[in-house]
Amino acid sequence: MRSAVAPVVxxxxxxxxxxxxxxxxxxxxxxxxxxxxxxxxxVAPSTLHPEIHRLTEAQLITVTKIGRSRVLHANPDHxxxxxxxxxxxxxxxxxxxISEEFTGIPGVERLLIFGSWAARHxxxxxxxxxxxxxxxxxxxxxxxxxxxxxxxxxxxxMPVNPVLASIRRxxxxxDALIRQIKSAPVIDLTADIHTRSEKLNP
Numbered sequence: 794m795r796s797a798v799a800p801v802v803x804x805x806x807x808x809x810x811x812x813x814x815x816x817x818x819x820x821x822x823x824x825x826x827x828x829x830x831x832x833x834x835x836v837a838p839s840t841l842h843p844e845i846h847r848l849t850e851a852q853l854i855t856v857t858k859i860g861r862s863r864v865l866h867a868n869p870d871h872x873x874x875x876x877x878x879x880x881x882x883x884x885x886x887x888x889x890x891i892s893e894e895f896t897g898i899p900g901v902e903r904l905l906i907f908g909s910w911a912a913r914h915x916x917x918x919x920x921x922x923x924x925x926x927x928x929x930x931x932x933x934x935x936x937x938x939x940x941x942x943x944x945x946x947x948x949x950x951m952p953v954n955p956v957l958a959s960i961r962r963x964x965x966x967x968d969a970l971i972r973q974i975k976s977a978p979v980i981d982l983t984a985d986i987h988t989r990s991e992k993l994n995p
Contacts (some may be wrong), residue, residue, distance in 0.1 A: 810848070812834050813848070818874075819886055827863070830845075854868055855867075855868045887910065887945075891906065891927060894942075894945040894948075895945075895982070896993065897990055898933060899934070900932040903963065904983050905930075907928055908926035910922040917978060924952040924954055925949065927955050929957050930958050941955075942954070
């Protein structure tokens with residue numbers, strides 16, 4: 794079962810349209826067809842078809858025939874591709890998904906994205922990341938930790954690798970991995986999950 798996502802904002806016509814755009818724009822390594830996109834979003838192809846038609850008519854996506862398949866891609870020449878990608882990344886990208894899935898897990902003191910994904914997000918050049926590394930600091934149940942990572946991985950479409958560290962390990966200077974994480978770009982989601990928890994449990 795897919796986790797709940799934030800309600801669609803008024804700039805998108807429907808939730809299905811927004812999620813379809815997010816999949817196509819934020820996961821360009823996939824060769825999306827209408828059928829594969831519908832399966833991924835867990836909606837009926839008949840529901841998705843008119844949305845894809847509208848997006849094609851608006852030239853936000855392109856359709857390429859590969860054999861018998863019609864493959865959907867973001868239109869790189871559309872003048873709105875950069876701001877639209879940024880909006881979709883904010884709403885449906887890894888940062889949002891990971892903070893959603895890890896919200897409410899007892900014992901999480903810090904939640905950080907590190908490694909290549911954080912480096913690319915900060916503007917450091919390098920190859921396109923094929924996974925996302927996260928550090929969870931605190932006394933956390935491992936089963937809950939891995940379950941959240943699995944849910945996030947399913948929604949993002951790439952592996953999510955969690956590393957669990959105690960508060961003592963985070964505070965030490967002897968741990969090579971912790972030193973490396975602290976010296977490199979990270980995306981700190983700690984405030985995000987605490988804010989979400991407060992909203993869920995006022």
